[in-house]
Each structure stands twice: as structure tokens, then as C-alpha cells.
Amino acid sequence: MSDRLFSNLFLSVGAMKAGTTWLYAVLAQHPALHFAMEKEIHYFYHRYVNPNQLSEKYRLKEAKNRYLFRFDPEKANIDAIRGNLHWVAAYLSRPVDDYWYRNLFHMRDHQSYACDFSNLHAQLPMAAWPQISKKCNRLRVLYTMRDPVQRLWSHTKFHLQLTCQLDRLETWGPAEFGEFVRRRHIWVNAEYGQVLRNLKGGLSPEMYKVMFYETLHQDQRGTLREIEKFLDLPACDYPQALLEQRFTESVKHKMPDFFPDLVRDDVMRVCDEVSAEGFQIPDCWIANLGVEAQSPAQA
Numbered sequence: 001m002s003d004r005l006f007s008n009l010f011l012s013v014g015a016m017k018a019g020t021t022w023l024y025a026v027l028a029q030h031p032a033l034h035f036a037m038e039k040e041i042h043y044f045y046h047r048y049v050n051p052n053q054l055s056e057k058y059r060l061k062e063a064k065n066r067y068l069f070r071f072d073p074e075k076a077n078i079d080a081i082r083g084n085l086h087w088v089a090a091y092l093s094r095p096v097d098d099y100w101y102r103n104l105f106h107m108r109d110h111q112s113y114a115c116d117f118s119n120l121h122a123q124l125p126m127a128a129w130p131q132i133s134k135k136c137n138r139l140r141v142l143y144t145m146r147d148p149v150q151r152l153w154s155h156t157k158f159h160l161q162l163t164c165q166l167d168r169l170e171t172w173g174p175a176e177f178g179e180f181v182r183r184r185h186i187w188v189n190a191e192y193g194q195v196l197r198n199l200k201g202g203l204s205p206e207m208y209k210v211m212f213y214e215t216l217h218q219d220q221r222g223t224l225r226e227i228e229k230f231l232d233l234p235a236c237d238y239p240q241a242l243l244e245q246r247f248t249e250s251v252k253h254k255m256p257d258f259f260p261d262l263v264r265d266d267v268m269r270v271c272d273e274v275s276a277e278g279f280q281i282p283d284c285w286i287a288n289l290g291v292e293a294q295s296p297a298q299a
Contacts, residue, residue, distance in 0.1 A: 005098055005135045010231060011044075012117040013124075014144030016189040017154040019213045021247040023144070024117045026224065030236045034111035036104045037067060037087045043101040045120035048128040053120070054096045063088050083107060098135065112233060113140070122195045123188060129202025139207050140231055143199060145274070146213035147285045148190045148267045149260050152181050155189065157250035169253050178262045190266070193273025200277065214282045264289050 010033065014020040024039050046053035067088050071081055090103045105114040122143065133139045146154075156177070160166050168176070181187060199208045209230045216223045220243050228235055260267075267289060271281050 004137050005102055006114070006132075006139075007136065008113045008138040008140075009132075009136045010113040010115045010140045010142070011121055012115075012142045012144070013121040013195075014117075014119060014142065014213075015122060015146060015151060015192070015195075016119045017151050017158060017250075018119075018144045018146035019216050020117050020119060020144060022245075023142075023216075023227075025245070025247055026238055026242055027115070027227070029238055029242065030228070030233065032112040032231075032233045033115050034105060034108040034113065035115045035117075036107075037084060038062070038091070038104075040118040040120070041101070041104060041116050042118050042120050043096070043116070044124055044128065044132060045118065046096065047098075048124050048131075049120075056094075059092055063092055067091075113138075113231065119189065124198065126198040126201040129199065133203060133207060139203070141199065141203065141208040142211065142227065142230070143195060143208065144211045144213055144216065145192045147282065148192070148270055149255075149263060149285075149289070151213075152186065152190060152263060153255045153259060154250050155186055156181060157253055158248070159186070161251050166251060169251075174256075174258050174262060177256070177259060181263060190263075190270060192270055193277065196274065196277045196279075210279060212282055214284060260289055 012020050012023060014023070021039070024035070027033055028035050042053050052058075067084065071084075087104065087107065090100070090106060093100060093103070108114055129141075157166075157169065160168055172180075196210065199210075209227070211223065211226075221238070224238065225235055267286065271286055275281055
């Protein structure tokens with residue numbers, strides 16, 4: 001087979017606050033995986049959902065804040081910085097199209113896959129997935145889910161921390177928290193059933209893998225080996241110190257007792273949808289709602 005436009009592409013599309021940054025940091029150690037400078041490029045979201053995602057203003061802001069001034073001239077390697085500047089030049093080029101996206105991986109050498117970890121890609125419509133896969137020699141998509149209540153709480157804390165509004169954790173009541181978690185950019189990440197249906201309808205079974213955040217951290221090395229097998233890659237001996245790290249953690253703050261009740265009905269609906277797709281819901285997902293977990297056969 002001659003090389004298609006994207007060659008071998010590995011996409012992680014896990015829900016926000018469901019372990020994708022940890023996976024990115026760990027899997028970046030694998031010699032067969034190549035990551036661009038940016039963990040979350042968001043190209044396919046730009047292409048199929050929001051054409052303003054990668055506007056010139058957005059890319060200029062990202063380049064200024066994240067790439068151009070983050071090295072120490074006293075310690076930096078000049079060849080590495082030169083390579084980074086080449087990448088930034090490609091990132092700022094026009095037009096933003098399939099060739100633009102491919103060129104962001106121009107420094108890929110012997111690695112088996114170009115890798116892109118963007119949670120926004122979970123929002124792609126079903127019709128987008130066949131269009132992406134036909135441009136790849138091999139496409140592999142990993143989707144991770146987390147207890148919906150815990151994910152919503154973590155996402156809420158993280159967003160308020162990021163926007164310097166942590167005081168609201170102390171002052172908000174049920175009405176304010178209820179309104180906030182229903183905002184689209186928060187809630188859409190909890191619609192696991194829709195994502196599963198889109199992946200199932202748009203990709204063949206060998207192209208995607210579904211995992212639970214809870215399983216990931218119960219057996220880190222075993223789960224990482226599952227991902228390597230999914231990608232048909234040899235095992236990598238990841239440093240234990242790296243496995244024990246946590247990334248992009250939100251501030252420590254106890255979840256209010258009323259918070260689970262705010263989302264009870266929708267959490268149960270999401271759990272039913274995940275079960276309907278044949279996946280065993282972790283007991284902890286709905287334990288704090290006072291409902292016993294069901295197997296797919298019982299659901």
C-alpha cells in the first residue's frame with residue numbers, strides 16, 4: 001500500500017479530565033510514537049465541527065504563550081530550539097487543511113505512529129470518522145471514560161481554577177453549580193454514549209479501543225500493555241517515577257453533598273447508554289447515587 005496522507009495515526013479522544021494528559025506524558029516515552037509539540041492540535045474538530053477553532057488569532061496566541069518564549073537560553077540546545085521554531089512556522093502557515101495537519105508531524109522519523117491527543121475529537125460526528133480513516137494507512141483511536149460525577153466535579157474545579165474563580169467553590173450553591181455543569185463545554189464531555197455510538201458507526205472494530213479511567217490507574221502497566229497491543233507495538237519499560245506522577249490536577253476541594261443529586265438522572269442515562277454498548281460500568285460510577293451497578297445483560 002502506498003502511503004496515504006496521514007500514514008499511521010493514533011488519536012486519543014478521551015473525555016476531559018479522564019486521564020489523557022497522564023497517558024500522553026507516559027506514552028511519549030515509547031520509541032515508536034511521535035508527538036508534535038502540541039498535545040492537542042484539535043485539527044479534526046476544526047475541520048468537522050468548528051471552523052473557527054484554529055483561527056489565525058488562536059494560533060498566534062498559542063504560539064506566543066506556549067512555544068516561542070518557554071525555553072531558557074542558558075540551558076537550551078540550539079538544534080532543538082531550531083527544530084521547535086520550524087514546527088511553529090508550520091503551525092502558523094496557511095491554509096489550515098489536511099496538508100497543514102500532516103506537516104505538523106514533519107519531524108517524525110522512524111516512529112510507527114504520528115500521535116494527537118485531543119479531547120475535542122470526541123465530539124466529531126459519526127460521518128467524520130470514515131473520512132479520516134480513508135486518509136490513513138492505519139488509524140487507531142483510544143477513548144477513555146471516567147465516573148461522570150467525579151469527572152464533572154474535577155472539570156468544574158479545573159475550569160474555575162484556570163479562570164481565577166476558585167472563590168465560587170465556596171460561594172456557589174446547587175443552582176449555580178447546576179447551571180454551570182450544564183454549560184455545553186462542560187456537559188458535552190459527559191455524553192459517553194453518543195461518543196461510543198459515533199465511534200462504532202464510523203470505524204471498524206479494530207480501529208478503536210475503549211477504556212475506563214478507573215481501570216487505568218488500578219493496573220497502570222497492564223493497561224499500558226493493552227494499548228501497546230492495540231497499536232501492535234512492542235512493550236516499553238516506562239519509568240515508575242513517571243507512572244506515579246499526576247498532571248493538570250485541579251485544586252483539592254471536597255465535593256458538596258448535593259452535587260451528585262444535581263446530575264443523578266443524566267448520569268443514570270449515560271450509564272445505561274454505555275451499558276447498552278456492551279461495556280461493564282465500574283461500580284464506583286453510580287455508588288454515590290445509591291444505585292447498584294448492572295451488567296450489560298441486566299441493563
